[in-house]
Amino acid sequence: MLVCTACLYALSGLVALAIPADGLGPATPSKTPWRSAFGSVARGVAAGARHVIERPAAGRPLAAIAVSRFCYGVVTITTLLLFRNLFNDPKDTNAGLAGFAFAVGVSGVGFGLGALATPFVARKLSLHRWIPLCLTGAGIAEFVFGAPFREPTLLVGAFLLGFFSQGQKVSTDTLVQRNVDDDYRGRVFVFYDMLYNGTFVLAAAFAAATLPVNGKSYLVLGIVSGAYLLAGIVYALRSPRESGPEPPAPIPADEPTTPAVR
Numbered sequence: 001m002l003v004c005t006a007c008l009y010a011l012s013g014l015v016a017l018a019i020p021a022d023g024l025g026p027a028t029p030s031k032t033p034w035r036s037a038f039g040s041v042a043r044g045v046a047a048g049a050r051h052v053i054e055r056p057a058a059g060r061p062l063a064a065i066a067v068s069r070f071c072y073g074v075v076t077i078t079t080l081l082l083f084r085n086l087f088n089d090p091k092d093t094n095a096g097l098a099g100f101a102f103a104v105g106v107s108g109v110g111f112g113l114g115a116l117a118t119p120f121v122a123r124k125l126s127l128h129r130w131i132p133l134c135l136t137g138a139g140i141a142e143f144v145f146g147a148p149f150r151e152p153t154l155l156v157g158a159f160l161l162g163f164f165s166q167g168q169k170v171s172t173d174t175l176v177q178r179n180v181d182d183d184y185r186g187r188v189f190v191f192y193d194m195l196y197n198g199t200f201v202l203a204a205a206f207a208a209a210t211l212p213v214n215g216k217s218y219l220v221l222g223i224v225s226g227a228y229l230l231a232g233i234v235y236a237l238r239s240p241r242e243s244g245p246e247p248p249a250p251i252p253a254d255e256p257t258t259p260a261v262r
Contacts (some may be wrong), residue, residue: 006025010030021075029162031185033246035132041246043081044141044187044190045102045187045190045191045194047114047184047187048184048186048187048188048190048191049179049185049191050175051180051184051188052176052180052188052191055166056238057175057177057178058175058176058179058180059134060128060235060238061127061131061171061172061175062172062192062195064131064135064169064172064231064232064235065162065169065172065195065196066166066195066199066230067135067199067227067231068134068138068198068202068207068228068231069195069196069200070079070133070154070169070199070202070203070206070227071138071142071203071227071228072161072165072200072203073199073201073202073203073206074203074206074207074220075142075146075161075224076200076203076204076222076226077203077204077207077211078207078211078217078221079100079103079154079158079215080100080215081211081212081213081214081215082149082154082214082215082216083096083097083099083100083103083151083188084096084097084100084119084215085213085214086149086214086215086216087099087151091153096173099151101191102155103130103155104159105156105160106155106159106162107158107159107161107162108157108161108162109162109243110158110160110162110163110164110165110166111162111163111166112136112162112163112166113163113166114127114162114163114164114165114166114167114169114170115166115167115170117167118130118166118167118170118171119170122171122174127171127174128170128175128177128235128238128239129239130167130171130233131168131171131232131238131239132231132232132233132235133232134164134165134167134168134171134232135164135168135228135229135231135232136228136229136232136233137160137164138161138164138165138168139224139225139226139227139228139229139232140162140229141156141157141160141161141164142157142161142221142224142225142228143221143222143225144157145157145160146221146225149216153171176189176192178179183214198210207220217255
């Protein structure tokens, strides 16, 4: 699978080489100094962040998904280490990577089902109620199926965490779309992408500093599970009290995140 992925990236690069340097525009190259351009982008991102802060109906889902993404990143590294150094002989690299790839596939199935289930859930509940349910469900799944540190239970946790993570992601995308002004939508989603990917990188740094080489840490497991649960409780307490279900949530054409065993 890794070799196929690398080949596809290489193929896309070769295809891109066939496009002329000026083939995608702009027709008139910008002469703006790079410092001015960078400053303009930074101001736009800051404006998007302020816009979200002023609209809690969009800001709360973003804050919640930042916590979720951090936890997801920590579990991604944990899973890789467990399959690499605990569930398999550390000298057998192929076995470790194969196990991790299988876990990624199991979690990917959960992702797909989470995306399909969320519009149906939105007809019965509101998205503001579904998000804390996804967070608490992820926290419980992580603790119950992660604590044994055994491969079969970890795979069950992978599926459930993929399901809840994608359910939260679809809900967040929808709520942000609904609750920001059109004039700020692009800047808000740039901020969203930076927050979404930045917390994952932060999680990798945290995991590198706290996890043992075999990935087995009850302390880190407790931190991740507790963060999920706390985020779900806080969101539920601070979310608006809607009286009825929302319209079906669209499934965004979103690039799938790399799933990991939860």
